[in-house]
Amino acid sequence: MERTFIAVKPDGVQRGLCGEIIKRFEQRGFRLVAAKFLQASEDHMKKHYLDLKDKPFYNGLCKYMSTGPILAMVWEGQNIVKLGRVMLGETNPADSKPGSIRGDLCIDIGRNIIHGSDTLENAKAEIDLWFKAEELVSYTPCAQPWLYE
């Protein structure tokens, strides 16, 4: 089992898309392990997006991410880092296929409503940045044997 960090960005929260996004991960069969609703500081977002610090959009991105509440979540499941990225679609919604979250629900690369970890290593680092170990809940969902062979 893998874990990934998924966040509904401030634009997704303002547009009332938290429920739709949670629904997609639940219906796929993934398990919610942790969630919190918070407004992140610009400093926190600068840590989260540190790998993009040389990009021209870095400052604007960190500012936009700190201007409103975020729904931060940890989801678990087999191969979830990769499958989560497929569910999100491409970074640019214009390149995202219909059926993906970004392909269905947003238009602009700078307002692409959702974050998802891109590698297992980054998922671990992002989960550590956003959550304390005791905030992650372990349980066995009753559908487990109906989801996995």
Ligand code: IDP
């Ligand atoms: P990802 O969110 O699909 O992993 P990254 O390349 O890691 O994409 O970029 C992080 C975020 O930075 C994107 O989700 C998007 O919000 C923003 N971003 C990426 N490229 C651009 C751009 O060219 N203009 C404005 N914002 C961008």
Ligand code: MG
């Ligand atoms: Mg990324």
